[in-house]
Amino acid sequence: MIERLPEWLPIQTSQATVNIILLGVILTASIFADTIARRTRVPRISILMLVGIVIAVIHQVWLGQRDGDLLGGLTEPLIQLALVMVAFLLGSELKVSRLRRTGPLILVVSLFVIVGGGLLVGAGLLALGYPLVVAVSLAAISVATDPAAVSESVKENRKAGLLPKVLLGIVAIDDAWGIVVFGLSMATLGWVIGSEAELALLHALWELGGAVLLGAAIGLPAVWLTGRLRPGEPTQVEAIALILLLAGFSSSMGVSALLASMVAGSLVANLSHHHTRSFREIEHIEWPFLVFFFVLSGASVNLYQATDAIVLTVSYIALRVAGRVLGGYLSTLVAPARGKKLPGSIGLALTPQAGVAIGMALLAAERFPELRDTILPVVVASTIIFELLGPVLVRRVLRS
Template sequence: MIDYFHGWLSINFNQSTLNIVLMGVILSISIFADTLAKRTSVPRISILVLVGVGIAFVQQVCLGNQSGPLLDGLSEPLITLALVMVAFLLGSELKIYRLRFTGPLILVISLFVTAVSGFMVAAGLLMLKFPLAITISLAALSVATDPAAVSETIRESGDTRLRAKVLLGIVAIDDAWGIVVFGLCMAVLGWVLSSNGQQALLYAFWELGGAIVLGVLIGLPAAWLTGRLRPGEPTQVEAIAVILLLTGLSSLLDVSSLLASMVAGAMVANLSSHHTRSFREIEHIEWPFLVFFFVLSGASIDLYKVVDVVGLTVLYIILRLAGRMFGGFLAVLFIRAEQKTLPRNIGLALTPQAGIAIGMALLAAEQFPEVRDTILPVVVFSTIIFESVGPVLVRRVLNS
């Protein structure tokens, strides 16, 4: 009887079955992470990333298995799907009328904080002679913000003053700047490091230009279709179809999936009168994919090389904080008419950093695998720090 059951288990216990079980376990753990986050001050994103790190510890240290990702071939498509959803929803914030309404105040502060943050990180790492691939990658990643953390903290505070409205306007477009800056930096970096400069330059143009074209080609029919479908199941099918097409075609054509998704989202938001339907349907299904994204991101770290990047992680955190603070300070000085109402430390309220930064780190690691074991742990562990101290800094800026 024992031999019979042993034979039966050996036949049915394959990698696909294991993947299904692990996916169920990860989603189950996320429920406990939500409960823990509600009872403590620890963000659930940080808890999920730490769960992934714990899985990496079991896999690499306890079991001695470093042969591949946690879910084998499923890891990459799940991570990419989550990123495409996030970028598509970010595109929905780029409405023309909203950008006109926000005015120059939000635009100036956002650009100052973005530019100064990237410059401070790049300059600091270059002065300390870090490799160019690490320097430019981390500088590009530093400009992203976590809109959810900032918005939730402001909502809880009940603040309706100018500073709160400005911060809400900035985080609505800040990650869009991050995607654009990241795409440009990766394209330029690939060109600089390539032995064939002309070919690398053509590839950079294709990666960015092709992404914009793909976003338009998918966004236009999606915008037309959204206004002609009734809410419910047809809209769900449309939303999922758009996400799958963006994910698959971006990979097939080798263009930036983040930029293509953001462009498609912006097209739907600006051209469809019922654009909120598609975005709401995606929001309803987004979280399970983000759970996989954060857990798998933590599990992808090589723990045996974490000690080597502790100093770089601390340095990155300090440089990014300095860039946020100094960028906001310069922006407030530049807009002299608003100096009396906006705090000079407003840039610190843009400290939280989460999913989009980790996603861009994974993409950078894929493009430059030689720096994977350096970039990923730096961004993952700094994200945990920024997510933890970020809301505190937001409240401090609101109360200053």
């Protein structure tokens, strides 16, 4: 169409200019998403993913680009940066002082929900005949919880007592454990299905051990270097530098970016006693990247194969809910004395699922590209459902 315009018009088009325009459109759409979320109480994340799915319809159906990358290679780096930010901030929640305060009760409930829920999802999908990679990947992804949805629901309810404290304590560490479980699962899968067992085992050990080493190599210098400049722009530079280094080196070294970022965040949080500004600066710049992350996650779904995953999606949702309920119920039976006061349905309050789960799905799809159109639509669809129903279930448990 542009070729038919008069020659004197200085109109040019390229992938770079199209990318800039699309990024502007996505951020503009996020403003409307915020407005709709405030007026309807529909989670922003769900709205942003629906925006991404609308973009996928336009891109794949209307324009006929079934396999084309929306941003021409820019999608993956943006998603990677968002995931690294999330993991770094989750690592900052793993303070020794906080873990001591939360005590054994929160640890017991969290581990029962993680182990019980994950095992039920994995075993259930295997029993239904799904491949080992699909079952283990979705079982690991099912561990993740949306801390924002749970925290917001607890605040809205304004209920005091043991239950709200336990829920807030669990979601503070839940995704961090989820990242560890996911990293171990991916490494184990690589070892199990690898053609050369010894080489695959070494690769798995490097992916996990290398991530810890990388996180320490970047996190320990950051403990001393960050926060020593005046507040403001220099501190933002420090935060961005940390994120870029973690994302770049983890990708080039072939280690888990989530685990490396979590290790670095935990080290900075526990050892940098002279400041906390780096975390606040990352929080200030995180949202635009999360907007790109959620929209592009929705836009990455292959609509022509999404219908094939309907049965798997329903199975995953049912098994994840059942696993959360069972794990929560069992935790109240074996928990310390105070845990007897918790409702047996506490697992229902831990059903919301959001960004980290989608990030894990994208990483699993990158590791096993042949299953991308099986895993990704399931997680995106289930996340939308859990984000819509999850807060309702949290409020129901709090009223029990």
